[in-house]
Amino acid sequence: MTDIADLIEPLIAFRRDIHAHPELGFAEHRTAGCIAEQLRALGLEVHEGIGRTGVVGVLRNGTSGRSIGLRADMDALPIQEQTNLPYASTTPGTFHGCGHDGHVAMLLGAAQHLTRTRHFDGTVNFFFQPAEEGQGGAREMVNEGLFERFPCDRVFGLHNWPDLPAGTIATRPGPIMGAADKFEIILEGRGGHAAIPQDTPDAIQAAAAMVQQLNAIISRRIAATASAVLSITQIHGGHTHNVIPAEVRVSGTVRTFDPAVQDRIEASIREIAAGIGIANGVTATVDYQRYYPATINDAEAAQEALDAAATVGNAVIAPDPAFTSEDFAFMLQACQGAYIWLGQAKGDGGTPLHNPHYDFNDDVLALGIRLHVALAERHLA
Ligand SMILES: [Zn+2]
Ligand SMILES: [Zn+2]
Structure with a gap:
C-alpha cells in the first residue's frame, strides 16, 4: 500500500x-x-x-x-x-x-x-x-x-x-x-388507603412479585446453551406512606442473538404480566419494543x-x-x-x-x- x-x-x-x-x-x-x-x-x-x-x-x-x-x-x-x-x-x-x-x-x-x-x-x-x-x-x-x-x-x-x-x-x-428490546409494564389497580388493603388491589405487591418472576425467565424458560440477558431497570410507583398507589410501572431491557429466543422471552413476559394481573386484581399492560435487531x-x-x-x-x-x-x-x-x-x-x-x-x-x-x-x-x- x-x-x-x-x-x-x-x-x-x-x-x-x-x-x-x-x-x-x-x-x-x-x-x-x-x-x-x-x-x-x-x-x-x-x-x-x-x-x-x-x-x-x-x-x-x-x-x-x-x-x-x-x-x-x-x-x-x-x-x-x-x-x-x-x-x-x-x-x-x-x-x-x-x-x-x-x-x-x-x-x-x-x-x-x-x-x-x-x-x-x-x-x-x-x-x-x-x-x-x-x-x-x-x-x-x-x-x-x-x-x-x-x-x-x-x-x-x-x-x-x-x-x-x-x-x-x-x-x-x-x-x-445483540438484539436490544425494551419493555414497560403498567400495573393498574384503583388506589386506596394503606390501612385498608383488603379493599384495594395492591400494584406494589404485584410489581414485587412480577420482578421476581421476570428475573427467572432466562434461567427457567431459556435453554442453558442459548444466550440472553433480561434486566429490570426501573420501578416507579407511589408518592406517600399511607396510600396504596393506583399505578406502578416496571421497565427493563432484553438482549438476545436468536429471534426464537427473543420470541420466547417476549411471550414469557406477556404471560407473567397477565398472570400477575389476575393473581393481584390489577390490570397489566405490556409495551414491548424491539428497537435494534x-x-x-x-x-x-x-x-x-x-x-x-x-x-x-x-x-x-x-x-x-x-x-x-x-x-x-x-x-x-x-x-x-x-x-x-x-x-x-x-x-x-x-x-x-x-x-x-x-x-x-x-x-x-x-x-x-x-x-x-x-x-x-x-x-x-
Ligand atoms: Zn455507543
Ligand atoms: Zn459506537
Whole structure:
C-alpha cells in the first residue's frame, strides 16, 4: 500500500475538532457539513440529507460493476465529558464517548487515500450515518432506499473496541452484537388507603412479585446453551406512606442473538404480566419494543474482513459476540456484510465506551484507514 503517513496529522486535527464539537443523533449538522465539504474537495459525488443528516460519498473507478459500502457513524452521546483534554467537548452534556469522531476520521482518510491511488475497479460508497446511539439512523438511511440508490455487493462497518489491544482487528461469522428490546409494564389497580388493603388491589405487591418472576425467565424458560440477558431497570410507583398507589410501572431491557429466543422471552413476559394481573386484581399492560435487531455477519463477508485485516494488522476471530447492540444491524439486514472491531486499548488497558473518561485512540487511526482501504481494494481488485 502506498504510504498514508502524510494524511495522519491533518486527520488527527480533524478528529479532535469533531470531538470538540459533538452533536447528538439527527442533529449532526456541523459534522455532516464538515464531512461533505471534505468529500467534495476530493471530487467525490456527494449526497446529503439521507436519513435526515446522513452523508454519502461515491467514488467510481474503472469499468467493473462491483461495489462496496463502508460505514462510519457520526453522533455523540448525552454524557458530560470528564477527560480534561485540550480538545474536550465545548458543548456541555454532549460528548464523543463512543469514538464516532475517530470512525469519521478513519473513513475520511480511506476516501482520501483511495481517491489519490485508485487501485480498485468498481464503486466505493462511503456511508456517514447519523444517530447510531439508540435512534436508528442506519434504519432511516435503509428505509430511504440507501442500497437501491447506492447498490453494494458488501457493506462493512468498523467500531473501535477498547477490550482489544491496539493493532488487533476482530470479527466473527454469525451474530456479533445483540438484539436490544425494551419493555414497560403498567400495573393498574384503583388506589386506596394503606390501612385498608383488603379493599384495594395492591400494584406494589404485584410489581414485587412480577420482578421476581421476570428475573427467572432466562434461567427457567431459556435453554442453558442459548444466550440472553433480561434486566429490570426501573420501578416507579407511589408518592406517600399511607396510600396504596393506583399505578406502578416496571421497565427493563432484553438482549438476545436468536429471534426464537427473543420470541420466547417476549411471550414469557406477556404471560407473567397477565398472570400477575389476575393473581393481584390489577390490570397489566405490556409495551414491548424491539428497537435494534441482532447484528449478524454474513459468513463469507466476515472471512473477507478477516483476510483483509490480516494484511494490515493482527486479525483474530472473536470467540463471542457482545451483548451491546448496534444499529449497523439494519444495514446487514439489507446487504451482505460484516461488522468489525478495531482494537484500541493502550498498554494500560482501555477505558470503556460510554465512559466519561473515554477518548478515541489516535494511534489506531492509520490502521483503521488501512483496513478500510484493504477491504475496498481486495473486494474491487
Ligand atoms: Zn455507543
Ligand atoms: Zn459506537
